[in-house]
Structures are given as structure tokens and as C-alpha cells.
Amino acid sequence: MKPFSYQKVMGITEAVSDLKEKNQSYIIAGGTNLLDLMKVHVMQPQHLIDINGLKLHDISERDGGGLHLGALASNAQTAYHPLVEGRYPLLSQAILAGASAQLRNKATNGGNLLQRTRCSYFYDNSTSCNKREPESGCAALHGYNRDHAILGHSEHCIATHPSDMAVALAALEARVVATGPDGARSIPMADFHRLPSNNPQVDSNLEAEELITGIQLPPEGFAEHYAYLKVRDRASYSFALVSVAVGLRMEGNTILKARVALGGVAHKPWRVPGAEELLEGKEADRENFKVLSEAYLTGSEAFKHNKFKIKLAKQTLVRALMQASNLKL
Amino acid sequence: MEKNTPSPIQKESIMLTINGTVHRLEVEVWTTLLDLLRERLKLTGTKKGCDQGQCGACTVLLDGQRINSCLTLAVMHDGSEITTIEGLAQNGKLNPVQQAFIDRDAFQCGYCTPGQICSAIGLIQEGKAKTKAEVRELMSGNLCRCGAYTHITEVVLEALERSRT
Structure with missing residues (x-):
């Protein structure tokens, strides 16, 4: 690690003003991804702002029936919280599908959203990467791109977002709450992460001077009909090749509302609201799910080593929808 | 924007209770908990495998919770209790x-x-x-x-x- 200065802050205002005033300053909370990247010199902050002393650890019910998840609540605290397990089991399962028990004890909710891609070229300083070093090129484009994106990528970047939690939050239509110099705002999950376009160095629409303070879950948690299905190279402690988060509202075998997000396939959790609507009023059956899966992969474009992901994504979608609606495979 | 050049070496004073013993330490802010345990306190039972949070060889208990000590800074844990493999035996009897x-x-x-x-x-x-x-x-x-x-x-x-x- 390269030398940096460090300060523990005790207030949100102090954190935000330090972000603004100190050059190359980064927030540290759990640190499980930031320190990893600092060791390999992919991220080189000059100043770290330790926010662990802020009061952002609570998980509590919101007026109107939703849930508030503090930015500093750990991934483990969140996944095992009775209100999350009971009302948002999709989120609980998605969190527990990611990382290891040790990492989930340390990693925070805010940090989970802001973790960087695990593209091997991003991590390797000896290769070109537009995300790490703008305008240096993308070595993944013609490299070993088995883990890479099949949707929403650009010629500048084909990296995927690694979070499982974010995929569930996208399906749940959560909002990210952030505070910046101009006050607080909430950002829908659909707009939080962004596509790489021609500036893949920017992962999200969070401003550089903003601090995530929490996540808001809407009242509907799809606790009756949900699935988080993650396909990966080993059964545990591995990033997704493809993952699917599904929440269904059903009456009998009829789908009233469907929320579906794909992970491991794009620079952000992938949702196609128009395709979700195709299921409304329809019977839960394999044929209708196949229609959705085709619509979700519309416009997909694979690379030399990840062509399998298009079919895998479609089949994982169908299977997750079957699971969520309690249909036998 | 004012450019803040970090001082070459920033050290902070922390207090850690490690295996029941209170340690008052001055640490360089970039010292990981793992390096503090192994290099400074010579508690080499905790291993450095990958140093990237992928192998778990550096697992210790921080305030009772298992974590990867390679992926956290010592300075972030002022006032915490840490248990390593050296601290598990009680009165000469293995855990x-x-x-x-x-x-x-x-x-x-x-x-x-x-x-x-x-x-x-x-x-x-x-x-x-x-x-x-x-x-x-x-x-x-x-x-x-x-x-x-x-x-x-x-x-x-x-x-x-x-x-x-």
C-alpha cells in the first residue's frame, strides 16, 4: 500500500466536507474491497475518511411499511436481521450468496453497492483498462472475457458489477439515500449504477462528494414468491457467472406483478421493465417465462469466451421464475 | 481545491485488547491488523496466505466476530478486542x-x-x-x-x- 493520511470522522457533515476538500480522498467503512485494491495499487487514495464512528448502523421500519437499512450495517447483520429474513428473504438470500462469512461480517451495505468490478484486467496494472486508467484501452475486449458482460457494454468496457445484494435491491426497487454538500437525496436502484459508455471509470451516479447513508426498501418484499438463483464455477464463495433475482405477486397461479433483475451480465443489475409487464395477468408457466427470458436478452452481445452466458442467462431466468412460483422444474 | 499532500508517515495511537492483554500502540495508519499482529506483536499464529481476503488464513475474532485481518487497518479498531489462535487455550488447556x-x-x-x-x-x-x-x-x-x-x-x-x- 502507498502511504496516505487518515482521519476518523464523527459526523456526516464532516465526512462530506472532507470528501470535497481533500484531494484524492475516499471513504473507508468495511474496507474489504478498497484495501484489496489499494494493495495492488489499482486505487491509490491520498486520504482515507473512516466513517465507522457515524450512527448509520440501524435497520428499522419506515413509516408506510418499508424498511431502512443503515449504510454501515454489515452485510451479515442485514442478511440475518429478522425483519429482512421475514419480509425480504430475497435480499437475505442474495447477500448470503455473496462473499464469505468473514467478509460479510466486515463489509457494509453502502460499501457493497460501491464495490468495484472483479474484471481481472482491472486488477492487473500491467494491462490496459479504461476503468482503471481512462483512455488506455480495454484488454478484456479481445482477452479472456469469460466472466464479462453480454448486455449494456461498450467498446470501452465490458466489465460486470460483482454484487449479489445489488441485484436483489434492483428487483426490490430499493432506493439509495445519500448526503452531499447540497443535502440529502434518494436515488432509485435503477439509476444508481450506470453503463460504461465512454467513461467506464465512473461506476455509479453517486457524486464524488456524496456519502451513502442508507438504503430504503419499499413495503412490498415478495416474501411469498421469490428466488435468488446464482450460477457460478464453484458452489460457494465465487462471483456469479449469471444470477437472477425474482419477486412475484401472485393470485393463485396468475402473476399480478413481476420484478426481475439479472446479475453478472452487465455493468449494473439488469432490468427490463417492459419485459416484466409481459407477465402481468399471465399464468405462471414455462412458456410465459421463456417469453420473458427472450425479452430480457434482447440486444445481448457476447464475446469470444462468454457466448455461453446468453443461453445460461435465459435458462437461469426461467428456472428462477419457476422456483419463485413454486412450479416443478 | 486545496491540495493536501499526505505527510510521509502518519502514526496514530490506539489501544487494542489482544488475547486479553491491553496493548497501547502507535501504528502507521496503513498497517493492516494482520501485519500488526505478525510483524509488530510477533503473534505469527495468524497466517498471511493471499493477503487479499480470498483464503481465510488470516481469520481472527474481532469483538467476537470472525473477520479477515488482512483486509482491515489496525487504526480502525481502537478500543476493540481481538482473539487470535494464540488466545484460545485457557489455563494451559486447548480450546x-x-x-x-x-x-x-x-x-x-x-x-x-x-x-x-x-x-x-x-x-x-x-x-x-x-x-x-x-x-x-x-x-x-x-x-x-x-x-x-x-x-x-x-x-x-x-x-x-x-x-x-
Whole structure:
């Protein structure tokens, strides 16, 4: 690690003003991804702002029936919280599908959203990467791109977002709450992460001077009909090749509302609201799910080593929808 | 914007209770908890495997919770209690999980063992794993390149059962 200065802050205002005033300053909370990247010199902050002393650890019910998840609540605290397990089991399962028990004890909710891609070229300083070093090129484009994106990528970047939690939050239509110099705002999950376009160095629409303070879950948690299905190279402690988060509202075998997000396939959790609507009023059956899966992969474009992901994504979608609606495979 | 050039070496004073002993230390802010334990305090039972949070060899208990000590800074834990493999034995008697690893031969080279044991103790305290499949899942953050998983899983399951009786 390269030398940096460090300060523990005790207030949100102090954190935000330090972000603004100190050059190359980064927030540290759990640190499980930031320190990893600092060791390999992919991220080189000059100043770290330790926010662990802020009061952002609570998980509590919101007026109107939703849930508030503090930015500093750990991934483990969140996944095992009775209100999350009971009302948002999709989120609980998605969190527990990611990382290891040790990492989930340390990693925070805010940090989970802001973790960087695990593209091997991003991590390797000896290769070109537009995300790490703008305008240096993308070595993944013609490299070993088995883990890479099949949707929403650009010629500048084909990296995927690694979070499982974010995929569930996208399906749940959560909002990210952030505070910046101009006050607080909430950002829908659909707009939080962004596509790489021609500036893949920017992962999200969070401003550089903003601090995530929490996540808001809407009242509907799809606790009756949900699935988080993650396909990966080993059964545990591995990033997704493809993952699917599904929440269904059903009456009998009829789908009233469907929320579906794909992970491991794009620079952000992938949702196609128009395709979700195709299921409304329809019977839960394999044929209708196949229609959705085709619509979700519309416009997909694979690379030399990840062509399998298009079919895998479609089949994982169908299977997750079957699971969520309690249909036998 | 004012450019703040970091001072070449920033040190901070912290207090850590490690295996029951209070340590008042001045640490360079970029020192990981793992490096503090191994290099400064010579508690080399905690191992550095990958130094990237992928292998679990550096697992310690921080305020009772298992974490990867390689992925956290010592300076972030002023006032915390840390238990390492060196702190598990009580009054000259090994912790039952330690003893079980020996009795059941749950290792070959032993390099991952301190992390496996600290992780197993964390798992038992968390109380989430009950079945063999759940033990395997919740121990997946500890790799064993010798492949001693079969015995490790059995030891952890036995320790879990003992902790319930």
C-alpha cells in the first residue's frame, strides 16, 4: 500500500466536507474491497475518511411499511436481521450468496453497492483498462472475457458489477439515500449504477462528494414468491457467472406483478421493465417465462469466451421464475 | 481545491485488547491488523496466505466476530478486542475446537489451521449453521490447499453438537 493520511470522522457533515476538500480522498467503512485494491495499487487514495464512528448502523421500519437499512450495517447483520429474513428473504438470500462469512461480517451495505468490478484486467496494472486508467484501452475486449458482460457494454468496457445484494435491491426497487454538500437525496436502484459508455471509470451516479447513508426498501418484499438463483464455477464463495433475482405477486397461479433483475451480465443489475409487464395477468408457466427470458436478452452481445452466458442467462431466468412460483422444474 | 499532500508517515495511537492483554500502540495508519499482529506483536499464529481476503488464513475474532485481518487497518479498531489462535487455550488447556482438530487429524500442512479454527469458533457463536451443508457453506471462506475439508467439516459439526448440549 502507498502511504496516505487518515482521519476518523464523527459526523456526516464532516465526512462530506472532507470528501470535497481533500484531494484524492475516499471513504473507508468495511474496507474489504478498497484495501484489496489499494494493495495492488489499482486505487491509490491520498486520504482515507473512516466513517465507522457515524450512527448509520440501524435497520428499522419506515413509516408506510418499508424498511431502512443503515449504510454501515454489515452485510451479515442485514442478511440475518429478522425483519429482512421475514419480509425480504430475497435480499437475505442474495447477500448470503455473496462473499464469505468473514467478509460479510466486515463489509457494509453502502460499501457493497460501491464495490468495484472483479474484471481481472482491472486488477492487473500491467494491462490496459479504461476503468482503471481512462483512455488506455480495454484488454478484456479481445482477452479472456469469460466472466464479462453480454448486455449494456461498450467498446470501452465490458466489465460486470460483482454484487449479489445489488441485484436483489434492483428487483426490490430499493432506493439509495445519500448526503452531499447540497443535502440529502434518494436515488432509485435503477439509476444508481450506470453503463460504461465512454467513461467506464465512473461506476455509479453517486457524486464524488456524496456519502451513502442508507438504503430504503419499499413495503412490498415478495416474501411469498421469490428466488435468488446464482450460477457460478464453484458452489460457494465465487462471483456469479449469471444470477437472477425474482419477486412475484401472485393470485393463485396468475402473476399480478413481476420484478426481475439479472446479475453478472452487465455493468449494473439488469432490468427490463417492459419485459416484466409481459407477465402481468399471465399464468405462471414455462412458456410465459421463456417469453420473458427472450425479452430480457434482447440486444445481448457476447464475446469470444462468454457466448455461453446468453443461453445460461435465459435458462437461469426461467428456472428462477419457476422456483419463485413454486412450479416443478 | 486545496491540495493536501499526505505527510510521509502518519502514526496514530490506539489501544487494542489482544488475547486479553491491553496493548497501547502507535501504528502507521496503513498497517493492516494482520501485519500488526505478525510483524509488530510477533503473534505469527495468524497466517498471511493471499493477503487479499480470498483464503481465510488470516481469520481472527474481532469483538467476537470472525473477520479477515488482512483486509482491515489496525487504526480502525481502537478500543476493540481481538482473539487470535494464540488466545484460545485457557489455563494451559486447548480450546475444544483446537483439541478436536488434533484428535481428528483435520489438517495436513497446518498453514490454514489457525484461520480454520478461528473461523469455526466464529461460526459456532453465530449459530446459523446446523447441517453439514450449512457448515460447508459457512466455512467456505477458509481454503485448505491440502484438501482436508472432510475432516474439518466433521470437526466443526462435532463442535457444533457439543456446543448445543
